[in-house]
Amino acid sequence: QVQLVQSGSELKKPGASVKVSCKASGYTFTSYAMNWVRQAPGQGLEWMGWINTNTGNPTYAQGFTGRFVFSLDTSVSTAYLQISSLKAEDTAVYYCARVAITIFGEPNYYYGMDVWGQGTTVTVSS
């Protein structure tokens, strides 16, 4: 079945880095773009951006530039989110979610983000 399986919870100290993985199965990885969404404790959903799974080109939402990096390993159908110089306010659950693409490779949100990973909890604490 189609699924996205994310890596396990992480506990990090301020200033450290973390890399979250999102492994896709049950579909052709490069036929969909991958989004990342953050949910801080007790808060709503916040879109972080997306990555083109054909070119590896990332697009970051405002507020997620600099310390946040999206990457891929298409050989294992896996997307990654790396966050550097972690701060306490990065404590959140991070989700990956796929979205259909247009013939130009751009995300097509007409169909919504139809498959989500189970989420990865990142806790930043000294």
Added chain:
Amino acid sequence: QSVLTQPPSASGTPGQRVTISCSGSSSNIGSNTVNWYQQLPGTAPKLLIYSNNQRPSGVPDRFSGSKSGTSASLAISGLQSEDEADYYCAAWDDSLNVLFGGGTKLTVL
């Protein structure tokens, strides 16, 4: 503060019909389609409605969506206890971002 505005809470009794609103602007809901996501407690969000009023396979027809101008609504008829969840609207914005509403916590009384 979210650009898409939802009421923070809604409630209803089993069997009732409830609606959740989502208000945006001409640059998002007014010119793009709206999707709705359901997040059951402790779980990942799930796509509930796409393209304003389309249900993915497996979503009961008790759930319906509509859009008019710069606002959208999610309606749940025949409310059930398992519908107790957080609901989020989302839309593409002309600023090249996906915007989520702040979320509505639905309580089944």
